Amino acid sequence: MFRLQGSKVLAVDMTGDAVKAKNGSMVAYDGQMAFKKMTGGGEGIRGMVTRRLTGEQMTVMEVRGQGTCWFADRASEINLVSLQGDKLYVESSNLLATDAGLRTGTTFTGLRGASQGNGLFTTTVEGHGQAAIMSDGPAVVLRVSRQYPLTVDPGAYIAHQGNLNQSFQSGVTFRTLFGEGGGEAFQIRFEGDGLVYVQPSERNTIAGDV
């Protein structure tokens, strides 16, 4: 059972079950806990090779035991996501912990990843259970539905879930070349049905100043 203690510490109550968490993110625990590093994110040899090839490296540990375990990472804000059979797409660097029952994998993101400056691949989490993702400043959760598509700045995007189509929008015009661009040269447009998580801060992207 995941719960937040404050906004920057994740507390997980366990009764003999397990969670997967970012390596080294445990800050405290009570009760009995065993920590095991999972080679290749616990995705087997195939997952390990994929991660190595795609650059979506993720060092994960499995925590199993009785009691409460607390996780935190560099004072990042933590957001809880609950999954009911749907898929969460998140950057591996923003993923803090997942229920052991959730499957993780990698997927191709195409141009969006390139515009964010963090690779062409992203991590997926699917199944039934809870996950915790990190953001710089508390994330704002925005619902996308048929009548309300959403456009997001690649630098502020952290994760999305549900049935969403993403398309890449470029606002680069000849004016960009003169340094008079709109400042939002690359955008991702989400259409469909689901949730998008954005953080109140922008990573440096290749299009940062365009």
Place this chain on the structure above:
Amino acid sequence: MTTYPGAGGPTVYDPMTLPVDDNVNKYTFCVELKGSQWFLQKGKMIAYYGSMEFNGVGHGRLDRLVRTSFHSPLHASDWVVAEGSGKMLLADRAFDVNSYDLEDGNLTIRSGNLLAFQPSLALKQSIVPGFLTLIGTGKFVAASNGPVVFMEPPIRVDPQALVGWADCPSPCHHYDHGYMTGLLGGLRAMTGIGGASGEEHQFEFVGAGTVLLQSSETLMAEQATGVVPHEPGVPGGGGVPTGPSQQAGAPRLPGQLGDLQRRFGL
């Protein structure tokens, strides 16, 4: 339509539930556009619903708007105009953001702190270098490192904590002279040896008005305010008057032509 869990989890916003021209949380601000326009600093939009267009201030179609509410042509490349309809979220490096209303007033703000403003306000470069002045009636959004505190003059404030001021026309430097006079005092101020508190220099405000302070001494990265015209009498203009009296302080190096050089306009 699938419904995703909202209960127990974080609040899920959609265009109906997002606030109108108000904070979503301490770090995110939502602006509603209904065919209207807003000026914003480049790259501070994080997401939007609806259809919007972002154009650099140099865009020809915006000439008239820029002429009426944008008076620092030389830093135009840092600003864009958003227009269209929908709701737009603004944020700045996870700093606190807040909106302020001006009613036929004026407010001067550190250039790095200003995020966005309505075109009913006019943005001008302040005479004080690194600051911008907003004049008129309307709303603007500013970021600060920690919540903003409002103070009444007379007050002396730490230079790093100053965000801006409204209506008081007399910002000036203040030094604790008693502490810094004499050779020893000077040494202390320069080297910090012998106990400098680091607070010997303040900004002083008097008169009626409001002073805005942030609750931290970490400055926000400064935004260029543009170059001021090279004219004598313009602070920070770099237009160093060439009268001999102003040059007296500069030591003349051997081999320099000195006054002759200037006389011939070199």
